[in-house]
Amino acid sequence: MTTGLSGPSTVLAPVDAEERAEYASLYDRPLLELGAMARERATAAVPDGVVSYIADRNINYTNVCVTDCSFCAFYRRPGHEEGYVLSNEQIGAKIDEAKAIGAVQILMQGGHNPYLKLDYYTGLLDYIKTHHPIHVHGFSASELDIIARVHKLDVDTVVGELMDAGLDSVPGAGAEILVDDVRDRIAKKKIDTGRWLDIHRAVHGRGLLSSATMMFGAGESREDRVEHMMRVRDLQRETGGFTAFIPWTLQSDGTEMDGTPEATAAEYLKTVAISRLVIDNVRNLQVSYVTQGPKVAQVALHFGCNDFGSLMMEENVVSATGTDFIMPRPMLVRFIEEAGFKAVPRYQDYSPVRDDLDWYCGCAVCLDRRG
């Protein structure tokens, strides 16, 4: 049997074409009607009137990458004078700065740097847990894939090694659109749909939680977006390991895709609403104020979203395209409250931050790890 963890990806059965077409036809509904449908669904899934957010810092440990995604302005090819790999000490200093503003986690992601071996990652995690303990939400599926390929290991082994060293949860990046025709066009060297799903299946199998993202507005069809949502929903039926779905729009300035017309606010809002309706088993739906700006994000809270994402003390990937919305906590809270919701800080597993804990993170994995 092909597991998809070391050999080729699991061969995917096609999604139900009729169901996909039915969901895609939702885009033809009036905008506000879709918003009301999604809001009703969200209210049944999460406490009404509450919007969560997380205090964290995005640390991009390297920008060296060999994958050449056509939508990316962040990466540098090996040997480029602007390429970098952060040292443990540099990362430790960034964590200390984040903790000073109350951060409960770091989001650690980087390019696909084939010169970094497994011991770089395990050494880094060990260093963080020893000297700057904090929840590490790190290493998306495609990063896990390149570590596995460099060492000719299966991904499950890599995830186990990283967990032992201190990895706490896995971000859902690298999904773009989970339809291989689209992936071949915008990110030809990236893992295919089956591999992305296989890796999240392996992560969930190890007991780690992950999120799922979708980057849209890259010339895909509405059916492609719905197929992506159905793939996430179907894996969630199997594993239950996704905490959140995070749709965001392509920002193409300075990339090979420069000039691609940006998705409008209406298209974004319809897409988040349809996400809430299709993915009926992932509890949390996150706005993307980094790409949409906080004003559209406020409206998205009435279109099925229940989470405002991160304070984003540092963000390098989207901002490399010239899009730069980063907010201090009081401003983020004000945007939530003025949209009519109570702002609640959370941990990675979406449980509310607890005042009775005097250490770094109260999410289930950290609690378990601390005994």
Ligand code: SF4
């Ligand atoms: S999106 Fe990630 S994998 Fe693609 S080129 Fe940029 S850094 Fe590399």
